[in-house]
Amino acid sequence: MKPNFEQYDDIPGTTIFTMDLARQGFHLNQFCMSLRSAANRERFKADERAYLDEWEMKEDQKQAVLDRDFQRMLDLGGNVYFLSKIFASDGLSYVQAVSTMTDMNVEQYQAMMLAGGRSPDGWRSKKERGEA
């Protein structure tokens, strides 16, 4: 069967971690994996730039990590489960980190979740939203 990675491009506000995007993010995600050990987390926190320079990451990927710009990291091939090692190192929960990718602050985001979450209505298609 011919792969169709493009079919996911129409989902609004969503970056699907496809096999081709994963290739672009390989070194970024491998850096994230290294943060599974407490010793590496300490080394990273002591000098983030120096730690990142040990990895074959592109400069924009390194900058996105330094900026904690999770959406940018996704765009550059990161996957949220890998990126979670960064925000875990920062002592942040999934809710705290994930909310930064939305147009809400964390309190608004938590309130939305408590009220039942984000309805898919209006969020199914970029075309429907006039974004594509």
Place this chain on the structure above:
Amino acid sequence: MARITAGIATSHVPAVGAAVDMQRTEEPYWKPMFDGYEFSKQWMRENTPDVAIIIYNDHASYFGMEIMPTFAMGIGDSFAICDEGYGPRPVPVVEGAPDLATHVCASLILDDFDMTILNVLEVDHGLTVPMSLMFGTPDKWPTKVIPLPVNVVMNPQPSGERCLALGKAIRRAVASFDDDLNVQVWGTGGMSHQIQGARAGLINLPWDIQFMDDLIAQPEVLQYKSHLEYMVEAGSEGVELIMWLIMRGALGDQVDEVYRFNHVPASNTSVGHLILTPKDN
């Protein structure tokens, strides 16, 4: 002979594990969710299996990007607990069932499922959170476990058809094992959730409930649901629900619904839980 006596489906939200580990289950935010598992813990005390085959996904905890198996099986004696960035969960080591696992894994390969064989594996919240929900906080887990990690993180994930067929092959494999063992199959993950991008926080409870109904009554139809539909309707991480199809396939054609529970939200996720038993058991 070994026999599959029940199937369990449950979400495996990491924050649920943290709530258990930090003794926060009685707090107002968490209590309604944990109350929904009280029946299950009681039922599990009365129906503890010898072995649970737990279908779950690793969340970049053990598998990096070097090797990403689509279907894998842990056949070791025991499985340590991953450090997912916050330190390992303080839960007992997970004991394996190497004899049954070897039999089932070999049987699956001979049935054309090209399993990756894991002699060493550390397990993450995907596997341990369901165990905490079903068993509470024992000093030692009361059942042995065969971990069956599935790639649901990187697209393409395996198809729904393949997942249902894998479950059916697990049923045949267990039935051909000579020892008299009570085996459960657990499907974990889901339900609707999205933890990335501007659309994060997506929840679709009506869709989740329909998914449960279809899983019980018409898995042969449900298997054809596309990855795209899971992602659009149940969020980018809702595609984890294909793992429930493996559990369902292992139960045979007809099932009885013993218990069902839904709760929104746990962290970013719609929690869903089923206990099913095969009708012909």
